[in-house]
Amino acid sequence: MATLYHFPLCPHSRFVRLAIAESGVHPDYAEERAWERRREFLMLNPAGTTPVFALDDGLVAVGAGPISEYLDEQRGAELEDERMLPVDPRGRLEVRRLVDWFNQKFFDEVSGPLAMEKGYKRYMRNEDGGGPPDTVVIRAAKANIRYHMKYIGWLSATRNGLAGDRITYADLAAAAHLSVVDYFGDVPWDEDEAARAWYARVKSRPSFRALLADRMPGMAPSAHYEDLDF
Amino acid sequence: MATLYHFPLCPHSRFVRLAIAESGVHPDYAEERAWERRREFLMLNPAGTTPVFALDDGLVAVGAGPISEYLDEQRGAELEDERMLPVDPRGRLEVRRLVDWFNQKFFDEVSGPLAMEKGYKRYMRNEDGGGPPDTVVIRAAKANIRYHMKYIGWLSATRNGLAGDRITYADLAAAAHLSVVDYFGDVPWDEDEAARAWYARVKSRPSFRALLADRMPGMAPSAHYEDLDF
Numbered sequence: 001m002a003t004l005y006h007f008p009l010c011p012h013s014r015f016v017r018l019a020i021a022e023s024g025v026h027p028d029y030a031e032e033r034a035w036e037r038r039r040e041f042l043m044l045n046p047a048g049t050t051p052v053f054a055l056d057d058g059l060v061a062v063g064a065g066p067i068s069e070y071l072d073e074q075r076g077a078e079l080e081d082e083r084m085l086p087v088d089p090r091g092r093l094e095v096r097r098l099v100d101w102f103n104q105k106f107f108d109e110v111s112g113p114l115a116m117e118k119g120y121k122r123y124m125r126n127e128d129g130g131g132p133p134d135t136v137v138i139r140a141a142k143a144n145i146r147y148h149m150k151y152i153g154w155l156s157a158t159r160n161g162l163a164g165d166r167i168t169y170a171d172l173a174a175a176a177h178l179s180v181v182d183y184f185g186d187v188p189w190d191e192d193e194a195a196r197a198w199y200a201r202v203k204s205r206p207s208f209r210a211l212l213a214d215r216m217p218g219m220a221p222s223a224h225y226e227d228l229d230f
Numbered sequence: 231m232a233t234l235y236h237f238p239l240c241p242h243s244r245f246v247r248l249a250i251a252e253s254g255v256h257p258d259y260a261e262e263r264a265w266e267r268r269r270e271f272l273m274l275n276p277a278g279t280t281p282v283f284a285l286d287d288g289l290v291a292v293g294a295g296p297i298s299e300y301l302d303e304q305r306g307a308e309l310e311d312e313r314m315l316p317v318d319p320r321g322r323l324e325v326r327r328l329v330d331w332f333n334q335k336f337f338d339e340v341s342g343p344l345a346m347e348k349g350y351k352r353y354m355r356n357e358d359g360g361g362p363p364d365t366v367v368i369r370a371a372k373a374n375i376r377y378h379m380k381y382i383g384w385l386s387a388t389r390n391g392l393a394g395d396r397i398t399y400a401d402l403a404a405a406a407h408l409s410v411v412d413y414f415g416d417v418p419w420d421e422d423e424a425a426r427a428w429y430a431r432v433k434s435r436p437s438f439r440a441l442l443a444d445r446m447p448g449m450a451p452s453a454h455y456e457d458l459d460f
């Protein structure tokens with residue numbers, strides 16, 4: 001049985017959970033607290049990061065990019081119109097550009113710092129970097145998110161999906177990262193109406209249900225986190 | 231004519247220059263000082279980062295990952311044994327894992343900070359973040375590189391390439407990032423003999439020549455930078 005090692009507040013894990021669900025794959029899910037640097041986990045991924053997808057046949061797919069490319073290569077063709085990575089060169093370039101935008105840039109500027117300060121640090125021991133949140137870092141991330149909301153709004157104002165007419169990995173990546181920020185209640189939904197409408201569409205997909213059911217110990221999500229009509 | 235927008239000290243640009251040369255493509259090369267946020271460049275890539283590959287037919291490939299995937303999709307098949315992304319699932323997973331290791335982890339921990347502190351800051355205006363190098367950041371990067379050298383040594387001790395028997399994108403990514411650090415003379419080559427021998431092999435490929443010819447204004451490379459027998 002294939003197993004996805006993930007953490008509920010890890011935005012890259014969430015992206016991969018969406019990609020897996022959209023691909024019609026049904027692995028086991030194992031929560032991994034990567035900062036504990038569990039030996040068996042480090043043997044799967046020496047970088048010590050989530051997500052890691054351990055496959056049936058002994059293959060190990062490490063990281064959001066390689067896992068999503070693997071899923072498309074293995075399952076994409078049979079998904080036809082629901083394929084998350086288009087087959088035309090222009091579509092592929094645009095989807096991969098936006099996946100990197102969210103998995104790298106948005107993560108560095110917004111979802112990574114917020115997940116660390118408001119989430120991970122609660123569960124980490126002090127000697128591993130745990131402790132109270134750094135309010136300066138939180139303030140910077142909450143300032144940074146505003147131009148990303150405008151960009152999402154601009155992209156989605158005239159299109160069904162961020163990268164074009166269809167929902168693709170670009171939408172899954174963007175929504176995965178936003179969903180972590182939304183758990184903390186830090187998405188300024190009033191900032192852009194088109195961005196909100198786009199997120200409502202992605203959030204209502206069946207693949208999103210598991211994410212909306214996530215509950216972190218001792219930390220309730222924002223009031224509207226699960227609400228499809230927020 | 232296709233144009234690659236790059237910067238000589240940008241490790242991701244160097245990876246793509248190697249990938250382009252190995253693919254037998256011959257674009258124009260345009261040096262881009264991304265921090266100047268030139269309007270025409272931002273229209274190609276709103277993230278404002280190098281590399282950007284503007285293609286003949288109006289397509290724009292943004293970033294190391296999307297560009298290298300595009301090159302493989304367009305040119306890989308005819309490269310046959312010289313293909314930089316293997317065709318078997320296991321090979322693809324391992325190459326992409328290691329490309330991410332260097333383009334993300336090594337960049338965050340080593341080549342990014344060193345390129346910024348020792349390189350970019352010389353050319354940036356003070357109001358854009360220029361100024362003298364931060365010695366604390368440099369010291370941390372020079373400490374971080376040591377375990378990466380051991381990892382490269384461990385991977386290359388029993389294989390021809392980092393990801394397996396052949397040279398792949400994994401080798402190009404690793405060598406591209408190391409070459410920037412080597413320009414500054416900050417690679418501890420004594421640390422691992424297998425890593426040194428591996429780098430000497432990659433460095434002697436024709437695709438590497440243009441990188442070894444790079445010269446930054448007012449900043450000579452380390453004495454052995456160009457030496458194939460260092």
